[in-house]
Amino acid sequence: MNKKLLTLLLVDDEEQFLNMLANRLEQRGYVILTAHSGDEALFQIEKEDINLIILDISMPGRDGMETLKAIKQKRPDIQIIMLTGHGSIQKGIESMKLGASDFLEKPVDFNVLLESISNTLQ
Amino acid sequence: MNIFSFIKNKFFPTKKELSNEELDNLFKQKYNKFKILINANNNTLKTMAEMEQAFYGDKSYGMVFIRTHTTSIIVNIFKMVKNLIELSDGRYSRLDEKLEEMKDKIIAIYEKKIPIPSGNWCVSIDKAGTEPISLLGEKMTNLGKIKHELNLCVSPAFVITSAAxxxxxxSNDLQNEINRMLNNLDPENLEELYKTSDDIKKIIITAPLPNDLESVIYKNYQNLEKITLNDVLVSLRSSATSEDSKDASFAGQYLTKLHVRKDDIISAYKEVIASKYTPRALIYRLKKGFRDEDIAMSVGCMVMVDASVSGVMYTIDPLDPKSDFLVINAAKGLADSIVDGTARPFVIKVSRDNPGNIIKEEYERFGDFEICNEIIKKIFDAGMALEDYFKKPQDIEWSLDKDNNITILQSRTVQEKTCDNSLNTSLLPENTIPLISGGATINSGISFGNVFVILEKRLPDFFPEGSVMVLKNPLPEFASLLSRASAVISETGGMAGHLATISREFGIPAIFGMENATDILKDAGEVTVDANGCRVYQGKIEALLAQDVRKKIIPMQGSPVQDIMREILILTVPLSLLDPLSPYFRPSACKTLHDITRFCHEKAVEEISFFGKDNKFNDREAKRLVVNGNTLSDWWVINLSDGFKNMYDQVFRFINISDIVSAPMLSLWEGINAEPWAGPPPIDARGFGSILFGSTMNPGFQPELASSMTAKNYFMVSKDYCNLSMRLGYHFAVVESQISDVIHDNYVSFSFRGGAADERRREMRVELISDILKKYDFRVELKGDSLFARFERESGDAILLRLKMLGYLVIHTRQIDMVMYNGAMVKEYEDKLLAGIERLLVKGGG
Incomplete structure (x- = not known):
């Protein structure tokens, strides 16, 4: 699989963080799509071919856990990494049980995130 | 079907017969799971090492650190368990329950709540000695006892309790709001710290006090009026509770309001409560390991003493605890100028064995100030009575009224931490003249940094880490910056001030009473502070710094946060699954998260290496490596896809090195096989001692297990890829590498952990390995005795060269942790290893 063709969807309601992350990941050769809410993310997976989603937990409206559930129901094949500033041991385990591939807490070391992405996509 | 195969199928059903292609696909899936598991294994061990390092280190950590690390460990173990269960077709599904059980235990530790005390909102000091300390706080409980059981005067008072x-x-629903603000706080950002502090204080001060509580407070005040006089002035003093504060003084952390009039009691009460959130109190709790909920503010409301002289007395000398002297600090009026450091108190020392032996400090400012020996004896007697009563050296605040009657305002145990046990002297470097000298040692030690002068009372907006803080007055407020300072110098103040106490508690060299320091040092730039000799020198003077013999201080010792960390680590780190061949090596025997990790790792390697044999699939069977006609018992190779020559007959149980086409493996092997291992290094007596008694961090390594642990090492290879899992002696190492046409995707990674020697020696070994790897441009992370290194995005040749050197390293660093007892030895081995690698690379044309 050629890395350059991999498409990542970033879902976070914090615009600034989303842009920063999108920039840095684009530089690493990924195709980046963004969504500001869970609903937007669900819409995106219908029309785009997405390999991996990086999903924030605390978002207004449909939160990350709900979104994770909904995406896994529709597209169990898409890998999802949860990335959150409001984590807890319970949420970590719950996410994994719902099918997340990893659970990382903000602020995340960019190298750790990259490693998680490449491990998840191997 | 003949009868035998019928019976066999009926009673021992085999899996559906799969074609070779199906088996190969199945293997690929399993190998993917294996890789995820190995990655998760590395993450887990790395995070565990970070937690251990934090626990044993001298830096503070908070609940957020514990939560994020614990979550990461549990999430990664979840990945391991899930993938192992899938790898093994459900064989180890009991691990699921085990992990669930441990997760619940850890969450229970993390979330353990302190019960909210029940009791009266106000308690008279006359009854204070009999109420629980969780209701009244230590300060007021002690005063209650003193009043009740000793013939010493304590001001009329009552306590507004922690229940209030x-x-x-x-009732104002403030806690959720406070928690929200604290959760978002980055304490390293001073501006944010001050703002959050102000915000929290504001919501407390503007919140209304419930009417019923207010009337109870006034009723108690009226009782004070009855036994004194109408409209009597009071002081409001914090008497904060904390579960266990034997290692934390909390000196000057909270507000004391003096001369409070009747009408101002309620607002003063709220101000004292709000002082739980001053920057210094927030930082102090964080550095010392107390959570917000560990502290409840009880407040003492005491009738003011009309004091002519006040002071602070220590029944042992905090600067020289082994000496025979009780130390009295005295000043005119109230004691607040002593504790906030604005005055330089008059110091009197009295011999405990021979109270007639009194040493009064000669100090010209005190010309008209005289305390006669008779009164000194009175103060001394009170101090000794308090020490006898509490059975520990005391730190006592006292006042004398016009008739020289002594009143006790506070008595608490002198914290061991706030004593300087190393009254050191330092030799003056030759030909060096100090910029300034004078004042008194408040905490000994020698350090250096850039001068940062603070003239105002206000906290500065920034304070560079490692600066020398130079103050006009050592106000308690500055404690919020103390843990960032390398030394503190002040023009006023003495050893009894709050900032003095905190500087001893954090082990920061301090000189107080150094006149004109702010003026003389303001442009000095980098200075060396010799707090032993009370001198400050220009620049960094190594000869002096070398004489600094301060002990490492663990600020969080004995704190609630440290307790939580310890409890979690006990369920996380110790390894009891030692021997994979033992019948107790099974899920039900896992006692810690490390056990689960270890179990998953071992069984995953087993699953992958037995896949070929179990499925009668020769292509993916582990083959013994044959080199120069010798069959090696400890080196095995599994072909992941195209790692062997096409003509190799997969039926064989052996593979000759010449039949392997995996470039990464061949390079790695070249390094492994280059020179025979010199054997275990000669171990000195100390080496043995450290093996026998050390290894608390690594209890899993016991010499008698050496044989089973030297067992099998597996290469898993394809043409462009190699993974080597090794267990050599007592350490684990994993090398993984991939090379391809896309330079971007090339990498070699190396992780290394363990050893049999004590922690320090194992660390020295990984430091040595790290040094060597860095010389070859690896990015290296060291966590305790674990090393993680990576070299990537380089040409295939560059990767192969590094594989050779790694092969050499893993063989020749075996057991050398045993002899890593000093820098010279490390250097000797490092030189030897580097020379060997050079030989290898030159020979190989690298």
Missing amino acids: YYYFIL
Whole structure:
């Protein structure tokens, strides 16, 4: 699989963080799509071919856990990494049980995130 | 079907017969799971090492650190368990329950709540000695006891208890708001710290006190009026509770309001409560390991003493605890100028064995100030009575009224931490003249940094880490910056000030009473502070710094946060699954998260290496490596896809090195096989001692297990890829590498952990390996005795060269942790290893 063709969807309601992350990941050769809410993310997976989603937990409206559930129901094949500033041991385990591939807490070391992405996509 | 195969199929059903292609696909899936598991294994061990390092280190950590690390460990073990269960077709599904059980235990530790005390909102000091300390706080409980059981005067007073505190906070629903603000706080950002502090204080001060609580407070005040006089002035003093504060003084952390009039009692009460959130108190709790909920603010409301002289007395000398002297600090009026450091108190020392032996400090400012020996004896007697009563050296605040009657305002145990046990002297470097000298040692030690002068009372907006803080007055407020300072110098103040106490508690060299310091040092730039000799020198003077013999201080010792960390680590780190061949090596025997990790790792390697044999699939069977006609018992190779020559007959149980086409493996092997291992290094007596008694961090390594642990090492290879899992002696190592046409995707990674020697020696070994790897441009992370290194995005040749050197390293660093007892030895081995690698690379044309 050629890395350059991999498409990542970033879902976070914090615009600034989303842009920063999108920039840095684009530089690493990924195709980046963004969504500001869970609903937007669900819409995106219908029309785009997405390999991996990086999903924030605390978002207004449909939160990350709900979104994770909904995406896994529709597209169990898409890998999802949860990335959150409001984590807890319970949420970590719950996410994994719902099918997340990893659970990382903000602020995340960019190298750790990259490693998680490449491990998840191997 | 003949009868035998019928019976066999009926009673021992085999899996559906799969074609070779199906088996190969199945293997690929399993190998993917294996890789995820190995990655998760590395993450887990790395995170565990970070937690251990934090626990044993001298830096503070908070609940957020514990939560994020614990979550990461549990999430990664979840990945391991899930993938192992899938790898093994459900064989180890009991691990699921085991992990669930441990997760619940850890969450229970993390979330353990302190019960909210129940009791009266106000308690008279006359009854204070009999109420629980969780209701009144230590300060007021002790005063209650003193009043009740000793023939010493204590001001009329009552306590507004912690029950009242919770009633006030909870009835206004303030705690959730406070928690939210604290959760978002980055304490390293001073501006944010001050703002959050102001915000929290504001919501407390503007919140209304419930009417019923207010009337109880006034009723108690009226009782004070009855036994003294109408409209009597009072002081409001914090008497904060904390579960266990034997290693934390909390000196000057909270507000004391003096001369409070009747009408101002309620607002003063709220101000004292709000002082739980001053920057210094927030930082102090964080650095010392107390959570917000560990502290409840009880407040003492005491009738003011009309004091002519006041002071602070220590029944042992905090600067020289082994000496025979009780130390009295005295000043005119109230003691607040002593504790906030604005005055330089008059110091009197009295011999405990021979109270007639009195040493009064000669100090010209005190010309008209005289305390006669008779009164000194009175103060001394009170101090000794308090020490006898509490059975520990005391730190006592006292006042004398016009008739020289002594009143006790506070008595608490002198914290061991706030004593300087190393009254050191330092030799003056030759030909060096100090910029300034004078004042008194408040905490000994020698350090250096850039001068940062603070002239105002206000906290500065920034304070560079490692600066020398130079103050006009050592106000307690500055404690919020103390843990960032390398030394503190002040023009006023003495050893009894709050900032003095805190500087001893954090082990920061301090000189107080150094006149004109702010002026003389303001442009000095980098200075060396010799707090032993009370001198400051220009620049960094190594000869002096070398004489600094301060002991490492663990600020969080004995704190609630440290307790939580310890409890979690006990369920996380110790390894009891030692021997994979033992019948107890099974899920039900896992006692810690490390056990689960270890079990998953071992069984995953087993699953992958037995896949070929179990499925009668020769292509993916582990083959013994044959080199120069010798069959090696400890080196095995599994072909992941195209790692062997096409003509190799997969039926064989052996593979000759010449039949392997995996470039990464061949390079790695070249390094492994280059020179025979010199054997275990000669171990000195100390080496043995450290093996026998050390290894608390690594209890899993016991010499008698050496044989089973030297067992099998597996290469898993394809043409462009190699993974080597090794267990050599007592350490684990994993090398993984991939090379391809896309330079971007090339990498070699190396992780290394363990050893049999004590922690320090194992660390020295990984430091040595790290040094060597860095010389070859690896990015290296060291966590305790674990090393993680990576070299990537380089040409295939560059990767192969590094594989050779790694092969050499893993063989020749075996057991050398045993002899890593000093820098010279490390250097000797490092030189030897580097020379060997050079030989290898030159020979190989690298």
